[in-house]
Amino acid sequence: MDELENDLDDEPHLLIHSRHFKTPTDPDTGNYLPSGAERAVPWVAIAPVVNAIRVLERLVPAGGLLFGASVHNRTHPNTRTGSLIVDTIRTRIEDFVNWANAEADAHDLPGEVIPPDPHGKIGLGRFRRSLAWHIARRPGALVALAIQYGHMRTVLNTDESGRYGSRSRSGIHQLVDVETALATSDAAADLAERFEAGEGISGPAARRALLQATTGPMFQGSLVERDFPVKHTLARRHLARDGSVLHDNPRASCSACSGATEPPCQEDGRLSEPILDRCVPNSGNIVRTDRQAFALRERAQQLEIGADHVPGPPADRGLAAAQQFRDQADEHDRTRFTIEDITA
Incomplete structure (x- = not known):
């Protein structure tokens, strides 16, 4: 495992090099390699993951699988092969x-108890759903996670990630589609509820987004294994509705309503939805609420406070970014409208 510098905080990340066995082939002959091949992109991990791997490395023989059945399955010791x-x-x-x-009860820590799951037992498929949730609903926040799995939308067109995503009918790229559809429906419902409660909205796409949020179809329902193919098909249809799908971006303190023309955040035009880590503040697809304008001012204030503690050039960049955030919030205040403005 190699150490990777982390510019976001003081804790270093680690690169974990590993081998994969499902699809590697000999580059000269094209034959399948039963011995596997090293992944082209290493895994990026934080300290708890690395500590867990190091514990497993001490439990298994050198060169063995971390979750080898011969070591971990005490029902059939030394007779099981594989993981x-x-x-x-x-x-x-x-x-x-x-x-x-039991440990939480023994130490009188009720807040640490893991509550019963209303959807049943936790399996590996549920962890894949969690990954898809983070990729779909936290734009830019888990870039390392997306890269290490090779499933970020921006790399789904590569050969390696495409093969990985298509190894089963419920590949994680399909889960991301479903989670994205659910996220857009949640964003639309939230916009409609806030507007109905008197919150103001602004932006070139505000009226279009509000119309779809109040009258358009929503993608609803829980995801269970038996109806997943149908759910995925409906999700793709939902996301393909041109000009009527609202993507919320908490990090940019705005939302983006997919437009009739290519969003400016798409440099290559390959995708049908906005790339949420490239939001363009003056895009014709932007929608902003009072809550998001308030968040912009909070970010500006934080940058201004931070500028007092860094040297000249970084401080100047922070102050410039803070002013941009304040300008966007001021623009919202000048152009916002409420339900009272429409019904008056």
Whole structure:
């Protein structure tokens, strides 16, 4: 494992080099390589993950699988090959929940108890759903996660990530589609509720977004395995509705309503939805609420405070960014309208 510098905080990240076995082929002959091949992109991990791997490395023989069945499956010791099967891992997860709750009770820490899950037992598929949730709903916040899995929308067109995503009918790229559709419906419902409660909105796409949020179809329903193919098809249809899908971007303190023309945040035009880590403040697809304008002013204030503690050039950049945020908030205040303005 190699150390990777982290510019965002004081804790270094680590690069974990590993081998994959599902699709590697010999570059000269094209034949499948049963011995596997090193992943082209290493995994990026934080300290708890690295500590867990180091513990596993001490439990298994040198060169063995971290979750080798011959080591971890005490029912059939030394006779099982390969890694633990899904059912065994699911049982281990439940055992961990029970152990954690017993420890919480023993130490009188009720806030640390893992509550019962209303959707049943936690399995590996649920973890994949969690990854998809983060990729779809936290734009730019988990770039390292997206890169290490090769599933970020911006790299879905590469050969390696495409093969990985298509290895099963419920590949994580499909889960991302479903989570994105759910996120856009949540954003539209939130916009409609805030406007109905008297909050002001602004932006070139405000009226178009409000119309769709109050009268357009929503993508709803829970995701269960038996109806996943249908749910994924409906999700793709929902996201393909030109000009009527609202993508919320908390980090940019705005929302983007997909437009009839290519969004300026798309440099290559390959995708049908905005790229949320490239939001353009003056785009014709922008929608902003009072809450988001307030967040802009808070970010500006934080930058101004930080500028007092850094040297000249970084301070100047921080102050310039703070002024841009204040300008965007002021523009919202000048152009905002409320439900009273429409019904008056």
